[in-house]
Amino acid sequence: MTKKRKLIVVGNGMAGCRAVEELLDLAPDRYEIEIYGAEPEVNYNRIMLSPVLAGETGFDEIVINGRGWYEENGIALRSGEEVIAIDAASRTIATDKGARSSYDRLLIATGSLPFILPVPGAALDGVIAFRDIADVRRMIATAEGGGRAVVIGGGLLGLEAANGLRTLGMQVSVIHLMDTLMERQLDEAAGFLLRRELEMRGIEVLTGAQTEEIVGTGRVEGVRLKDGRLVPADLVVMAAGIRPNIALAREAGLSCNRGIVVDDFMRSSDPAIYAVGECVEHRGQVYGLVAPIWEMCRAAGAALAEEDGEGYRGSVTSTKLKVTGVDVFSAGDFASGEDREDIVFRDAARGVYKRLVISEDRVIGAVLYGDTQDGSWYFSLLREKENIAERRETLIFGPALAGASQDPNAAVAALPDTSEICGCNGVCKGAIVNAIREKELTTLDGVRAHTKASASCGSCTGLVEKLMALTLGGTYNPAAVQPICTCTDLGHDEVRRLIKAKELKTIPAVMQELEWKTSCGCAKCRPALNYYLVCDWPDEYADDYQSRFVNERVHANIQKDGTYSVVPRMWGGMTSAKELRAIADVVDKFAIPAVKVTGGQRIDMLGIAKEDLPAVWADLGKAGFVSGHAYAKGLRTVKTCVGTDWCRFGTQDSTGLGIRIEKFMWGSWTPAKVKMAVSGCPRNCAEATCKDVGVICVDSGYEIHFAGAAGLDIRGTEKLGIVKTEDEALEHIVALVQMYREQARYLERIYKWAKRIGYDEIRRQIMDDEERRKALFGRFVFSQKFAQVDPWSERVSGKHQHEFRPMAEIGFPRAAE
Amino acid sequence: MASWIEIGNLSDIPPRGARCVTTPLGRIAVFRTATDDLYATEDRCPHKGGPLSQGIVHGAAVTCPLHNWVFSLETGAALGADEGSVRTFALKREGEKILMDVDLMASVAAD
Structure with missing residues (x-):
């Protein structure tokens, strides 16, 4: 075998890694590969930073290649190490850490740098760009204190930043030099609709505004415009454009104009050096969008693999704005002109605007606002330069009418294989169809896992599902979304996602924004919404008691x-003479007709009149009892056995752990009830393996189980994993329950949720991903600050007294006297 | 002939909630909707006797807490697939005050 050649990649971003992926697909063993990245991160999807900023997704979810990918492919990753010089003559590079390395081939993928306006004050503290995850983290940190943000630049990036900061609770102003927002992508009409939408979201938009100076002493205080106006600011985001990052290439003597000049095979003026991405100039064009960059990477990968290929011929681009709830699509050229005709469609009530620009019977430009589902169809007409003369009259209504076919999949069927479906990850139709066939995929998640299509922002999910239906025929049965109730067409998952994405923090806000069909919901949706809001905004949302079932409203179980019936907590099933005496006294005093030992190891007093409840609780409270939440969609009991305290087989202190879990987690609301158990040995006397969460203690530690059921369904638990210490057991259990709290549908028990999500996925997130587990744990702890209040003592001291007394008592009416 | 008795104030009832009035005929549920309309029905579901005053109030309807029957507060009729109805009682508001017609109740007693 010949010795491997060495490839050095400068830039660990989307382009660099994508080109390496393309290369590895073609020639996995040709090179020894080293990748240098200035950022101390693995390779992530930069275009998804906006959803991260808006809190719609986390950093983990935008990682394209985790460390495992580098290891599996034998790639040496040098992250946090910047290449500072290239010596083309000796084929070596030097880094800021003083290292040198030589190459046979070099790939430059240094991307671009934000353009910082050369105005006074641009270097002040608090003036940042919107380019990498560090910028996003800084924005999120600043936004925590509220305050005012000014975004300079009303283009794609600037508006996404503005929306994100607004979502984080800042007051936001956008300063834009031109009269139309996103003027490179939108015409005036669409720009107006976009502006109106942003203003409705509370974002101030200043167009035709030129920044004169950024003012402040030490830290930014405001932005002064050319007309003299001062816009106060605690944070200024520069989003006025990007510039190819070519300093390194230029110093190395490579031919550069605006970008590094490359040929169709992405080769620079030095035949050993290639370049891809935003740093290159190809046939006079510089690109800042993802789709052309993927095409460049394909060409570079093939060239590095020394395969014959067509090379890269330049791209026609399309744009989508990633602001949740704002659908904007634009492609091609949409300036008006003499040889051009427009087809325009408007629907003011729905806020829809569509414009196609036609020249010589071909679509040369498209702007869609408010309804962008036909965007990829128009884009492919445009790219393929199809003659549209015959269907011109119905063209604006989309492929369904234009093709005279009513088959909902016809439009997708008509797309060529090269048509891009997922813009975020650059996946085209052919790749998806092939993956479905070859890997025999039958689920959306399967397609996401294998192709990454629809795995990022999700806006192409509908298209991907249509492709699946088309490819699999009758065997594909998309899980039809079951609406929550007749008040809405949305399903639980969609509502949960939108509550977070749109920051909806009250039930009326949810109903207004998500277009509920009834004025104030019904007994199905209101408790669900109330739970979602309690779970998602623990510190801000005020629990709506009128949207809770009676049991949760009066903190007892209606019979x-x-x-x-009233069930006080008996932690881990342990009690004492004092507690039993107090219960006996209460039973006598209020003549409670029935007393029963429950399946969860505690005592139930049944048949109490509603009016008596506060007095019963007051007496129980004096003996130290708190509510057992036997009525709650929340933590019920933690059943235990006596463990090492008494049992000759016990391996751990199962009672102690059970009590600890119960004391840690009581009071938390969950989608459905949660019952737990801890058994001290595999004989499992506490029956932990049919609980929502169970622990089996063994000599070496704690086996955590989940997703059991012993009610309507009977199901043994799945094993989550084994941990060594009690602390770890608690952390894993709490994280699991928090994951369930955040993801499940209201009234969905853990076993149903887990089956839907996948046991392996839950194990991965809880057992393998420490960062995620700790974050889940942290969020649970935070929400407990607001949840762990004993509802009984609150009511004994007067809360919601109206619940427990009649409003009036009327004697015999006069007529009957 | 109506004869009105004061039973309480609007603020005694939470919006989208209910309170009870005890009468010799049994309990009467007094509902307040999100839009501050007031309705009174007997506090007893015709299905299994559930206390309607403890149900979730939505629009001008209430869902029984025991088995989720839904009743129109205006007519007392069960909505949806269920059949049955609850008796309704006349209320009127004078400013903040809520009044109930007790003559009607007497006629019920005489039934």
Whole structure:
């Protein structure tokens, strides 16, 4: 075998890694590969920074290649190490850490740098760009204190930043030099609709505004415009454009104009040096969008693999704005002109605007606002330069009408294989169809896992599903979304996602924004919404008692005759003479007709009149009892056995752990009830393997189980994993429950949720991903600050007294006297 | 002939909530909707006797807490697939005050 040649990649961003992926696909063993990245991160999807800023997704979810990918492919990753010089003559590079390395081939993928306006004050503290995850983290940190942000630049990036900062609670102003927002992508009409939408979201838009100076002493205080106006600011985001980052290439003597000049095979003026991405100039064009960059990477990969290929011929680009709830699509050229005709469609009530620019019977430009689902169809007409003369009259209504076919999949079927479906990850139709066939994929998640299509922003999910239906025929049965109730067409998952994405923090806000069909919901959706809001905004949302079932409103269980049952907590099932005596006294005093030991190791008093509840609780409270939440969609009991305290087989202190878990987690609301158990040995006397969460203690530690059921369904638990210490057991259990709290549909028990999400995925997130586990744990702890209040003592001291007393008592009416 | 008795104030009832009035005929549920309309029905579901005052109030309807029957507060009729109805009682508001017609109740008693 010949010795491997060495490839050095400068830039660990999207382009550099994508080119390496393309190369590895063609020639996995040709090179020994070293990748240098100035950022101390693995390779992530930069275009998804906006959703991260808006809090719609986390950093983990935008990682394209984790460390495992580098290891599996034998790539040496030098992250946090910047290449500072290239010596083309000796084929070596030097880094800021003083290292040198030589190459046979070099790939430059240094991307671009934000353009910082050369105005006074641009270097002040608090003036940042919007380019990498560090910028996003800084923005999020600043936004925590509220305050005012000014975004300079009303283009794609600037508006995404503005929306994100607004979502984080800042007051935001956008300063834009031109009269139309996103003027490179939108015409005036669409720009107006976009502006109106942003203003409705509370973002101030200043167009035709030129920045004169950034003012402040030490730290930024405001932005002064040329007309003298001063816009106060605690944070200034420069999003006025980007510039190819070519300093390194230029110093190395490579031919550069605006970008590094490359040929169709992405080769620079030095035949051993290639370049891809935003740093290159190809046939006079510089690109800042993802789709052309993927095409360049394909060409570079092939060239490095020394395969014959067509090379790269330049791209026609399309744009989508990643602001949740704002659908904007634009492609091609849409300036007006003499040889051009427009086809325009407007629907003011829906806020829809569509414009196609036609020249010589071909679509040369498209601007869609408000309804962008036909964007990829128009884009492919445009790219393929199809003659549209015959269907011109119905063209604006989209492929369904234009093709005279009513088959909902017809438009997708008509797309060529090269048509791009997922813009975020650059996946085209052919790749998806092939993956479905070859890997025999039958689920959306499968397609996401294998192709990454629809795995980022999700806006192409509908298209991907249509492709699946088309490829699999009748065997594909998309899980039809079941609406929450007849008040809405949205399903639980969609509503949960939108509550977070749109920062909806009250039930009326959810109903307004998500277009509920009834004025104030019904007994199905209101408790669900109330739970979602309690879970997602623990510190801000005020629990709506009128949207809770009676049991949770009065903190007792209604019985068939309208009386209530009361179950105080007995931590881990342990009790004492004092507690039992107090219960006996209460039973006597209020003549409670029935007392029963429950399946969860505690005592139930049944048949209490509603009016008596506060007095019963007051007496129980004096003996140290708190509510057992036996009525709650929340933590119920943690059943235990006596463990090492008494049992000759016990391996750990199962009672102690059970009590600890119960004391840590009581009071938390969950989608459905949560019952737990801890058994001290595999004989499993606490029956932990049919609980929502169970622990089996063994000599070496704690086996954590989940997703059992012993109710309507009977199901043994799945094993989550084994941990060594009690602390770890608690952390894993709490993180699991928090994951369930954040993801499940209201009234969906853990076993149903887990089956839907996948047991392996849950194990991965809880057992393998420490960062995620700790974050989940942290969020649970935070929400407990607001949840762990004993509802009984609150009511004994007067809360919601109206619940427990009649409003009036009327004697015999006069007529009957 | 109507004869009105004061039973309380609007603020005694939470919006989208209910309170009870005890009468010799049994309990009457007094509902307040999100839009501050007031309705009174007997506090007893015709299905299994559930206390309607404890149900979730939505629009001008209430869902029984025991088995989720839904009743129109205006007519007392069960909505949806269920059949049955609850008796309704006349209320009127004078400013903040809520009044109930007790003559009607007497006629019920005489039934």
